[in-house]
Amino acid sequence: MSQKKSSLLFITIIIILIIALLYLLKQTNSKIKSPSEKPDAIEYQLLEVKEERALQIHAIVQPTIIEEVIMHVNGIVDSQNKIITKGTQFSKDELLIKLDRVEQLYELLAQQNEFKTSLKELLDIIMHKVPDQFQKWNAYDKQINVAQTIPSLPSTKSTIEKNIVDGLNIEKQFYKLKNLKINLQKHYYSAPFSGFVYEGSIHPGSTISSNKVILRIAKNGSYILKSKINIRDFERLGKIDSIQFTHQKSNSTVYADLIHSEFVSMDSTYIEAVFAIKGDHQYLNGQILTATINAENPTIPNSSIHNDSVTIFKNNELFKLGINVIAKSEDSSRVKGLPKESFIIVNP
Helix, strand or coil, rough: CCHHHHHHHHHHHHHHHHHHHHHHHHHHHCCCCCCCCCCCCCCCCHHHEECCCEEEEEEEEEECCCCEECCCEEEECCCCCCCEEECEEECCCCCEECCCCHHHHHHHHHHHHHEEEEEHHHHHCCCCCCHHHHHHHHHHHCCCCCCCCCCCCCCCCCCHHHHHHHHHHHHHHHHHHHHHHHHHCEEEECCCCCEEECCCCCCCCCCCCEEEEEEEEEEEECEEEEEEEEEEHHHHHHHCCCCCECCCCCEEEEEEEEEEEEEEECCCCCEEEEEECCCCEEEEEEEEEEEEEEEEEEEHHHHCCCCEEEEEEEEEEEECCCCCEEECCCCCCECCCCCCEEECCCCC
């Protein structure tokens, strides 16, 4: 009896396993095949189509010509020097920095007096020994002035004249005076162009260290826009001749052209774009401007359009969808009416 029960139990288990196996096979066969598994789907060429979304670009206004202001002497800013801060405007050749130079002026005057005394003595000797050269040296003596650059020494015409000049150490005194004048000029800085202070400030009484950047100045009219843009968005800019940027606070508008670009991320997903600004917009320096690129309808191959409709592949099924052709070229058309993202059949 026990043996019969065991046999019956074994047969029951076998039957249950067979039923379970049949059920699983049925479920597998009833699943929808993926597009890659469907024999008829392989015949179609699918094209992913996306509507270009509206794009905003934020860019900062920067000058392109920036010069560093460096003084080559230590000193104190003169009490009469005007206060200079970021944004201060100036004209070409305008005196921007004047260091206190009283000590240098005294030294210069003392050396000039010594040089003039030696020249007077030289003139007396020249008058007696080489009178034909007197006029030359007399004219030179009259050119020596504290406010002017010291002129070069006249050339000597004879051994006698040269010996007279050397005996009075005229050349040595000349170079000493010349170097003092050069050193005095280092206490001044005049603007090389018309522009504004981009960075830094100075006040009367400020201490200046030699060979260190004091100010950064920018030239008027030399402005660009810089922006970091995703590479996919950047590709759309190549289709636009001139981009309109707006400063939201002042509602000012400028037009800019793309002039340069380079990758700025390790994975090459972002690009730094540089735009040239048309016109002088110094008042926008350092400001953020925004450009809005409108959404664009997609462009699809003409081979995918039949009777103003396309075939869409979605959820393993094909659908006909009516569209409007906005613009048409030889190979493609810009259309309206497609979903924002879809797959269309290129060769229906």
